[in-house]
Amino acid sequence: xxxxxxxxxxVVAAAAGLFxxxxxxxxxxxxxxxxxTANLANxxxxxxxxxxxxxHATPNADxxxxxxxxxxxxxxxxxxxxxxxxPNISPDRRDGIGTWSEADFVSALWDGTAPDGRHFxxxxxxxxxxxxxxxxxxxxxxxxxxxxPVAGRVRGHDLQFPFDIxxxxxxxxxxxLRGGPFVxxxxxxxxxxxxxxxxxxxxxxxxCHSPRNFLGAVIxxxxxxxxPTPDGKGFVxxxxxxxxxxWSQADIASFLAxxxxxxxxxxxxxxxxxxxxTALLSxxxxxxxxxxxxxxxxxIGPKPRSR
Amino acid sequence: MIRALSVFAALTLGASAAAxxxxxxxxxxxxxxxxxxxxxxxxxxxxxxxxxxxxxxxxAAAAMMKGEAPFDLAKAKEIFAxxxxxANQMPTLFPECSxxxxxxSASLAIWQKPTEFKAAMAKFTADVKAAQDNTKxxxxxxxxxxxxxxxxxxxxQVFRVKKT
Numbered sequence: 001x002x003x004x005x006x007x008x009x010x011v012v013a014a015a016a017g018l019f020x021x022x023x024x025x026x027x028x029x030x031x032x033x034x035x036x037t038a039n040l041a042n043x044x045x046x047x048x049x050x051x052x053x054x055x056h057a058t059p060n061a062d063x064x065x066x067x068x069x070x071x072x073x074x075x076x077x078x079x080x081x082x083x084x085x086x087p088n089i090s091p092d093r094r095d096g097i098g099t100w101s102e103a104d105f106v107s108a109l110w111d112g113t114a115p116d117g118r119h120f121x122x123x124x125x126x127x128x129x130x131x132x133x134x135x136x137x138x139x140x141x142x143x144x145x146x147x148x149p150v151a152g153r154v155r156g157h158d159l160q161f162p163f164d165i166x167x168x169x170x171x172x173x174x175x176x177l178r179g180g181p182f183v184x185x186x187x188x189x190x191x192x193x194x195x196x197x198x199x200x201x202x203x204x205x206x207x208c209h210s211p212r213n214f215l216g217a218v219i220x221x222x223x224x225x226x227x228p229t230p231d232g233k234g235f236v237x238x239x240x241x242x243x244x245x246x247w248s249q250a251d252i253a254s255f256l257a258x259x260x261x262x263x264x265x266x267x268x269x270x271x272x273x274x275x276x277x278t279a280l281l282s283x284x285x286x287x288x289x290x291x292x293x294x295x296x297x298x299x300i301g302p303k304p305r306s307r
Numbered sequence: 308m309i310r311a312l313s314v315f316a317a318l319t320l321g322a323s324a325a326a327x328x329x330x331x332x333x334x335x336x337x338x339x340x341x342x343x344x345x346x347x348x349x350x351x352x353x354x355x356x357x358x359x360x361x362x363x364x365x366x367a368a369a370a371m372m373k374g375e376a377p378f379d380l381a382k383a384k385e386i387f388a389x390x391x392x393x394a395n396q397m398p399t400l401f402p403e404c405s406x407x408x409x410x411x412s413a414s415l416a417i418w419q420k421p422t423e424f425k426a427a428m429a430k431f432t433a434d435v436k437a438a439q440d441n442t443k444x445x446x447x448x449x450x451x452x453x454x455x456x457x458x459x460x461x462x463x464q465v466f467r468v469k470k471t
């Protein structure tokens with residue numbers, strides 16, 4: 001009996017040890033960052049296509065009144081796991097990221113790891129941001145530091161058990177985090193590659209436009225094929241050629257500029273917020289995104305439920 | 308005797324008729340209820356139709372702005388007239404009973420934020436009126452339409468939830 005208890009204790013200890021080791025957060029050390037001169041204009045572009053303001057800007061009931069430069073956080077993101085409260089990422093030294101180093105920021109976007117070693121929940125789409133080039137991440141950090149500090153810490157997330165055990169995200173990352181900085185496809189045009197980079201990296205389009213499994217990870221073979229909104233109330237359309245049957249490449253580019261569809265409708269919900277960002281890009285970048293989207297492999301995704 | 312009976316019968320009938328007549332408004336007949344429900348669903352179909360018409364107008368506007376169709380001032384005025392009908396009727400097409408059904412894309416925010424919704428509709432109405440007053444050529448048309456398009460998107464951002 002005594003021996004059985006000892007064996008059981010040893011097994012539990014071993015399992016805990018294994019769990020701990022498997023979930024050690026990955027980080028990028030400062031030594032891995034070569035000398036770099038920040039390009040603030042590029043940082044601003046990454047900020048726009050990255051959609052940072054859409055989640056991190058202090059919210060306002062009138063979306064026209066949101067100040068994109070004040071990243072005090074506070075938006076509530078409903079999800080199947082509970083509600084996430086988006087943090088303050090202004091340069092405030094107490095309530096924002098004012099004390100972060102460059103390496104801290106790269107670790108956040110590439111590995112989903114906070115400076116104190118905690119895992120970020122993938123509601124923060126580092127699953128896409130990890131495909132951003134190092135120079136672009138560093139330019140973005142430099143741009144963020146030019147924005148005004150905003151005081152006020154945002155409350156913690158309100159998640160259901162066991163999703164409130166942050167260390168478990170380490171296991172989620174082992175299962176679902178794939179790939180690193182974008183690698184060009186030499187068989188495709190420069191425009192296609194730029195579009196592929198913007199869409200899959202900072203643009204993180206697939207995070208909304210794909211269905212997810214029960215653990216909240218994007219279902220790879222249905223990427224871009226549409227799915228329910230995170231709060232479960234609406235539906236995000238299929239943007240492969242199956243969903244964009246009546247759209248030309250020019251239609252897509254012009255939609256990203258003013259939100260108008262070929263049918264004369266205007267994008268609403270979360271996409272209206274995206275258009276506020278893509279409207280600020282160069283016409284060349286919108287054209288690149290359109291070229292990539294128009295050339296996606298056709299995929300059938302889930303059907304929306306009719307009510 | 309017979310006369311007394313007839314009077315009695317008449318009085319009874321009269322009383323019953325009065326009783327029935329009095330009861331009718333209290334317990335709405337099934338027909339009355341169906342009519343009320345039908346008009347609530349009608350409201351959804353009406354507003355969906357108005358939005359579709361506005362979409363068609365916007366599509367026509369886009370063709371002129373992109374140079375795919377020649378600019379025509381009469382056509383421009385027609386487009387804004389369609390939006391004006393929309394602006395006029397929409398505020399009355401969101402009664403409490405029309406929150407669900409018929410795949411409506413109306414977000415509950417409409418009823419949760421009535422002040423903001425009214426304000427958005429008022430801005431749309433004002434911008435359409437300004438467009439009707441100020442449009443005289445392609446450039447002024449583009450400027451007017453850009454403002455209206457921004458109103459469309461802004462309202463849809465907060466007050467519409469696409470379910471399909």
